[in-house]
């Protein structure tokens with residue numbers, strides 16, 4: 001039996017108009033070749049590595065062909081309708097996610113100690129308001145309401161941030177944790193906006209593509225800024241804070257035997273002073 005190659009299974013060639021980002025998830029499709037769950041709940045299509053290789057190639061072909069169908073809307077109005085519905089659904093999800101972020105931002109800004117981190121979060125709060133307005137413009141153009149969906153993914157990410165703040169770690173450690181949580185949020189948004197931008201392209205909503213790209217650029221910029229903060233002073237300070245905390249605890253025990261709680265108060269204010277100087 002001849003082996004399948006890229007041409008047989010319709011792999012898009014370089015320069016193809018089909019973007020790899022906009023696939024329907026193949027694992028969610030009940031009739032995806034070689035991927036129907038077997039009776040034991042496992043995914044079928046196992047066996048020899050050669051068989052798995054061919055299955056992977058035919059899967060890829062299936063995904064590409066499905067994508068081609070979605071793009072070829074003039075020939076298949078049903079595909080257009082379902083892709084439009086999916087597009088609106090995902091936009092609603094993003095709209096709800098942005099609303100949740102706006103509610104959570106003041107709490108995160110207040111919790112941050114580092115001045116640059118506070119500035120980055122405050123700036124992103126302002127940018128998020130513009131992103132919400134862009135989504136509202138798109139909904140208006142589609143004659144759809146933005147409401148009616150809860151983004152559970154964003155709810156979970158923001159809950160983790162809330163839990164971190166409630167744990168009340170050392171300020172430098174909290175800053176490093178807040179950066180991590182904020183970057184999780186950014187990456188989640190980038191994935192969602194990348195998808196809807198590709199669908200807008202396939203559906204021919206050129207103005208939406210421009211608006212969504214603006215938001216994508218802002219999310220990427222925010223992520224870059226947070227990465228720079230994470231790689232510079234904040235994480236180093238968090239490391240030092242961890243070390244200081246353990247050595248401070250040891251010294252505090254010894255000192256308190258001699259002078260009571262006075263020594264501890266002195267060290268706490270000295271550490272606070274270092275932290276403020278580092279934030280300048």
Ligand SMILES: [Fe+2]
Pocket residue numbers: 098128131189219
């Ligand atoms: Fe956003």
